[in-house]
Amino acid sequence: MTRNSMAFWTGAAVFLAAVFVMTQVVGNQYPFFAGYVILQFIALAVAWSILGGYAGYVNFGTSAFYGVGVYSSVFLVKAFGAPLPLQILAAAAIGALMGLALGVLTLRMQGIFFSIATIALTIIIETAITNWRYVGGAAGIQIQRPPVTAPFENYVQMLFFVQALLVVLAVAISRYIQNSWIGRGLQALRDDELAAECTGVPTLRLRLLACVISGALLCAVGAPAAMYLQYADPGSAFNLNYSVTTLAMSLIGGTAHWSGPIIGAILLGTTQQLLTVTISSEVNVLVLGLMLVLFVVGAPQGIIGLVGRLRGKKEGGA
C-alpha cells in the first residue's frame, strides 16, 4: 500500500467511526435528517462524476437512476418485505443494467446528443412508473419502515450511517478508477475519442464500464431514500432537480480529481440545507443560481482547478 492509500483508508475509517459515534451520542434528530441529504448528494455527485467527469459524458439522467433506485426499493418492500441491504444491492444491480442499456443505446451519441438522450431516459422511465399502479402510480405510495436494527436506536440514524457507507464506497471506487488504467483511458477518451481509439484505448469498453459503474452507484444511493421518506411519488423521485443539483455540485467542486465532487457537494448541499431553514423563500433559489454563475465564470475548472491554479502561481512566483 502506498502512503497515499494509507492516508485515504485511514481517513475513510475515521470518517465512518465519527459517523457511527455520532449516531450513538447525538440525541437530536435534525442533524441526521439534514446530514442524510448532504451525504446522499455527495454520493450522487461522486457517482455522476465517474461518467460525467472522467469520461466527459454529461449525464442529465441522474434523476432517472435515482428514481429507479427509489422505486426498486418500493417494489421490493411491497412485494417481499425485503430488508435494506437487499434493497440497496438489488438497486445497484438494476442500476448497472440500466447503465449498460444506456451505454449501448447511445453508442453513436456524443456531447450534447448524449445529454439529451439521458433527459429522454428520465421522462420515459418516469412515465412508465406513473402508469404502474402496483407501486402507487401517479398517486404515490406510503410505505412503513420495519423496526430498526441494533445498535441503532432510530431508523434515520441507521440510514445516515448506511448512506455514509455508500459515500465511502463511491469515493473509493472513484479514486480507484482515477488512479488506474481505467481513469487514464477515460481521460484519453474525454480529450479525443478518435485519437484514443487510434492509440489502442478500448474506448467502447471503457465507456460502457463507466456507464455501468456510475449507474449502479446512482441507483444504490437512491434505494434508501424510499425508507427515508416512507413515501414515493414519481414527481418527487424523478425530480429533475437531482440531475441539475448533482451536476452543479460536480462542476463547482471540479471534475478533474475524485475529491472535487465531494467538496462541491458538501459546499452546495450544506448551503441548500442552511438556506432552507434560514432565508427559506424564493431568495434561496436565487442564491444557488448566483453561486453557479460565479463559479462558472470565476472558476471554470471548479474549486479543485482554482486551488491548483493558485498553487501554480505561488510556485511560479517563488
Add this chain to the structure above:
Amino acid sequence: MSKKVSKPRSISRRRLLATAGAALAATPLGVNLLRAQQGPIRIGMSMPQTGGLAGGGKASLLGIEIWRDDVNAKGGLLGGRKVELVVYDDKSSAAETPAIYSKLIDVDKVDLLFAPYATVPTAPIMPMVKQRGLLLMGNFSFQVNSKVGHDMWFNNAPWGPADSWASSFLDIGQKAGGKSMALLAADQEFAQNLAKTAREVAAQRKLPVVFDQAYPPSTVEFSSIIRALKATKPDIVYVASYPPDSTGILRAVNEIGIGDSVKVFGGGMVGLQFGAVMENMGSLLNGVVNYNTWLPEKSMYFDGTKEFFDKYTKRAVEAKIDPLGYYLAPFGYASGQMIEQAIGKVGSLDQKALAKYLRENTHKTIVGPIAFSADGERKETAVLQAQFRGVVDKNMEQFRSSGKQVILFPDSLKSGELVAPFEAARK
C-alpha cells in the same frame, strides 16, 4: 501542625432558594413554566413558497397569518402568550419536509405543528408525527392518513369520507337523468385519487363507465381526447384535472362541443377555483359543475367570514397572490381557530388533551362548523358542487358577487338548481 477543620456548612436560606430556583429553571418543567410566563406559543410548519404548489401555499399561509394577527390583537392565548409562526419553504417537494419537520421539532422546539399545503409534502411527515405522538393540523391533503392511522391528525379540508366527492357529483348527474359516465383524469396524484373513487362509486351504483382515460400532466392539446369522449355519448362527464389542463380541456370543449347527451360536466377540475384562471377563462366556464370549498353565496357566511375576506382582499394585493382566495385561505384561518378553541378549552398545550378535544367536539369556524371522524377527516363532506352561471369575459370582480357559482351540493348550503343539459347551460 494543625489541620484546618472546616465547619459543616449550613445552607443559608438565600442559597437554598437560589439553588432551587436554578434547578427549577434547568429542568424541562422549569423551562416550560418560565416560558409560560412570557414566551410566545410557537407554531411550526413548512409551506410551499416555491415550485408548483407555491400559489396555493402562499394563499394558505396568508390565511394562517391573518388568524395569528387576529389572535395577537385579542391579546394572545393562555393568558397573554402571543402566537408566533415558524415557517420554512419546502419547495413543493416531498424530499424536503422530513428534515424541515425534524428541525421544527428537535431544534426549534415549536409547541404545535401545522402541515404544509397539499398531499405530497405532507405524506412523508405522517409516520414521523405518529411515531412521536404529535398533533398535526392537516392542510388540504387527500387521504394521507388512511394507511398511517394517526389519531392526532386533523385535516382542515372539507373532503370528508373518501367516496363522498364522487358520490355528490354522480348524485347530481343521476338526478338529472344521467345513465352513463365518462371519466377523464390527469396522471397525477390528486386526480388519480379522485378517479379511483369515481370508478368505485360508479361500480357500486352499476353506472356504466363508457369512457375512462388518463392523460399525462404535460398534455396541452385536448381536441383528440374530447372528440373520442364525445363519440361515446356519455350522460355524465367527470373530469379530474390540474390547472393547466383544466383550461385546455375547457377550450377544446368550447371548440368541438361535447354533444347534447351530456347532462353535467366537471366535478374535479382543479384551477377553476383560482381568481386568475377564472378571469382568464371567463364565459367558457358557464355550465360547468365543479367542486369548490368556499363561495360567496349567502349560505356560506358564518361568524367572522366577511371580516376575514375584508382583511384578505387588502393583504393579498400586497402579497401578490390570488385576489379572491376562496379556495385555501379561509381554511388556513379555520385551522388556527380550531387550535385556538382547543387551547382555550384545555387550558394548556398538552398535545394529547388538545387532540382529544378536537376529536370529540364540533368547532365553530369562518367556513362553518367542523367535526372530525376517527381518521381525522371531516365527519361529513362539505365539498361544494357548484355550477358557473352568467360569467362574462375578463372580469375578476364578478366572482365576488353571489349567483355566479350556484351551489348544488350539499343540500344544507344549496343556493340554486342545476341547469341541464350542459350545452343549454353554456349559453
